[in-house]
Amino acid sequence: MTNQKSNYEIQTQKALLLFPKWDHEKIAKKFNLELDENYLYINFIGQKYRLNRQNGSIQYFSKNNTYIDATYNEVMSILDLFDYSKEHLHLSGNWCTPNSLKGVVNGGNVGGKNTMFGKYETLFSNNINLLSKACEKLGGQKIDEADIGYIINIFDFLPVKFLFFEEDCDFPPEIKFFWDENVLDYIRFETTFFAFSHLLQRIAEIIKNEI
Incomplete structure (x- = not known):
């Protein structure tokens, strides 16, 4: 068959x-x-x-x-x-959630928790030190935001901000990500999720290889 x-x-x-x-x-x-x-x-x-x-x-x-x-x-x-992508491209320097990007009329689940990331949030929670090492292996620049925060290049000229919040007594672990305000001049809205999903997969692969 x-x-x-x-x-x-x-x-x-x-x-x-x-x-x-x-x-x-x-x-x-x-x-x-x-x-x-x-x-x-x-x-x-x-x-x-x-x-x-x-x-x-x-x-x-x-x-x-x-x-x-x-x-x-x-x-x-x-x-x-x-x-x-548009002919003339430049970054604004302003970070936005996917749902607040210019031109996004209804991104869905505005301000809500993204359930797509559940398996990664569990993996990252159990391997906090390895999470930082994985981001650095991908060339990430550490930032002082959330419990773990990095700016990582998707392409050499297009970064994404990755934030991870550890679980506490009131809230479960959570992943958040932000794009430059002009990202939709580079790629379509749905493609921002394709790219970020692959980033999470890459981080997870590195962590699993270290466990």
């Missing part, structure tokens, strides 16, 4: 088919990226990715010196940056 592809796999493959048709020289110049005859390269959350200019495949270079195919969140985050 043939395994059916998930909707994520189908959407990923469709997105990858578009990339070979784009102007790679223009993209490389816009974001100051490395480009050669076969690949366009970009850093995404502490890993270097290569995009095949002929077939659109996206891979990252692993610590085992092998190339591994990117998954849905990685593919959609990188390609959305290239396809959607």
Whole structure:
């Protein structure tokens, strides 16, 4: 019996088919990226990715010196940056929650706790010291906010603020994140969640490898 592809796999493959048709020289110049005859390269959350200019495949270079195919969140985050971003980009220096970004009419669950992060909040609560080490492995800049706070680059030119609040007698553990006010000039609103979800996955992978 043939395994059916998930909707994520189908959407990923469709997105990858578009990339070979784009102007790679223009993209490389816009974001100051490395480009050669076969690949366009970009850093995404502490890993270097290569995009095949002929077939659109996206891979990252692993610590085992092998190339591994990117998954849905990685593919959609990188390609959305290239396809959607405005011509002239700059950061404002002002941090916003996703629901308070300019142009977001109804982000849902405004001011509420994000239940998507529950498994990560549990993992991070039980490994506080490793959480800080993981953020630093990803190049995070420590800030004096929350119980643990870091500014981490999603792309070299686009940071996110990650905050973790430990559990106390009144409140459960909680993850919060903030984007620059101009992030929606770079990527779509839904893509901010793809990118941040992959950041949490990367942090969790580092912690689990240390446990």
